[in-house]
Amino acid sequence: MARAVQWLLPHPYLTLLLAVVWMLLQNDFSAGMVVFGIILGIVIPRITSIWWPDTPKAFHLGKMMRYSLMVMWDIMVANVEVAWIVISVPNSKLKPAWVVVPLDLRQPEAITLLAGTITLTPGTVSADLSDEGHSLLVHVLHTDDPDGIVDDIKTRYERRLKEIFQ
Amino acid sequence: MTVEIIGTYATAILLLIGSGFVAVGVIGLLKFNDSMTRLHAPTKVGTVGIGALLLASVAHSMVLGELSMHELLIMAFLFVTAPISANFIAKVNIHLRSCETPPSPPLDDTWATLNAPDDGEDTTQGAKSA
Numbered sequence: 282m283a284r285a286v287q288w289l290l291p292h293p294y295l296t297l298l299l300a301v302v303w304m305l306l307q308n309d310f311s312a313g314m315v316v317f318g319i320i321l322g323i324v325i326p327r328i329t330s331i332w333w334p335d336t337p338k339a340f341h342l343g344k345m346m347r348y349s350l351m352v353m354w355d356i357m358v359a360n361v362e363v364a365w366i367v368i369s370v371p372n373s374k375l376k377p378a379w380v381v382v383p384l385d386l387r388q389p390e391a392i393t394l395l396a397g398t399i400t401l402t403p404g405t406v407s408a409d410l411s412d413e414g415h416s417l418l419v420h421v422l423h424t425d426d427p428d429g430i431v432d433d434i435k436t437r438y439e440r441r442l443k444e445i446f447q
Numbered sequence: 448m449t450v451e452i453i454g455t456y457a458t459a460i461l462l463l464i465g466s467g468f469v470a471v472g473v474i475g476l477l478k479f480n481d482s483m484t485r486l487h488a489p490t491k492v493g494t495v496g497i498g499a500l501l502l503a504s505v506a507h508s509m510v511l512g513e514l515s516m517h518e519l520l521i522m523a524f525l526f527v528t529a530p531i532s533a534n535f536i537a538k539v540n541i542h543l544r545s546c547e548t549p550p551s552p553p554l555d556d557t558w559a560t561l562n563a564p565d566d567g568e569d570t571t572q573g574a575k576s577a
Contacts, residue, residue: 305520360468360495363487367475377484379549400530403490406483407530408537411552412562418549420537422487 289323291330294340296322344445351441352398363403366423380405380427382417382434391446392417398438405430454510458503465499472496483546486536490529498522 290296300318307314326333366375386392392414396407399419409418421430475488501518508515538560540546551557 302520302523305516308516356494364468364471367471367478367488372478372480375479375484377481377547379547381550381552383553396534397527397530400490400533401494401526403494404487406486406490406533406537408483408534408549409541409558409560411555412557412559413555415554416552418552418558420483420486422484 289327292326292333294342295326298322299325339447341445341447344441348441348445352401352438355402355437359403363422366404370423375423376425378421378424378427379408380419380421380424380430382419382431382439384415384417384439385435386439386443386446387414388446389414391442395434395438395442399434405434451510454506458506458510461499461503461506465496465503468492468496468499481546482540483537486533486540490533494526494529497525 296319299322300315303318303321304310304314384392384395386395392410396410396417399405399407399417404422406420407417408420410416411418419430419434421427424430469492472488472492476485479485479488501522505515505518541549541558541560549558556562
């Protein structure tokens with residue numbers, strides 16, 4: 282039974298996501314659309330499962346939700362801060378900096394999420410990964426304290442992502 | 448009636464917030480004089496600016512009585528794709544050396560973008576034979 286479920290739903294969260302996206306696309310939340318969305322959510326991961334070789338071993342949906350809410354809040358706060366920097370700081374006083382974040386995360390999915398979070402949060406853009414994937418290069422728009430930014434990224438985002446994928 | 452009024456006000460406020468952030472993003476794009484700092488401006492437009500404009504669209508459709516949820520999908524796709532384009536622009540900047548050279552990574556040899564084979568001929572031959 283468990284194996285049948287495993288065969289039918291190789292990526293349960295992807296199934297859920299596809300069903301929700303289908304309903305949003307149709308803009309219709311009736312029972313028929315729910316059923317069709319679930320059918321799509323089962324068929325698409327099934328026929329594309331060859332191209333998903335390494336599923337992350339664990340993924341905590343609840344923690345991920347909390348993480349996304351926190352990131353959205355951070356985006357709003359940082360947006361106001363950066364808007365203020367854009368308006369008030371003259372070019373000559375701007376202190377852009379490269380910052381290197383050593384990574385504890387090893388899963389590619391987790392590193393992708395971390396890089397995406399850093400880029401979406403205004404004021405920082407993740408630029409590159411080192412060739413073996415042990416550190417992340419981040420460009421900061423304006424900072425007096427580059428080490429503080431690294432600490433912030435590590436404690437605020439990386440630690441939580443580690444918990445999500447543990 | 449009151450719901451309509453609240454919806455209309457919400458639409459107007461969200462439009463103002465969104466266009467404000469888009470304006471700031473454009474100012475940043477024009478003002479900064481380095482390609483890497485310029486890259487920071489569109490990330491604002493792409494998140495709160497567009498987000499607020501799309502929420503205004505949702506609120507407006509609610510006032511009209513035809514609730515539309517497509518905007519949430521647009522937002523989700525933007526949030527997923529925006530970091531990738533920013534990452535590519537940053538990589539191009541590093542590759543062309545059009546910005547300050549980044550410090551070398553502490554644990555590995557070099558950054559993935561700069562990790563190009565030294566001999567240019569080898570790669571072209573490889574591409575031809577492939």
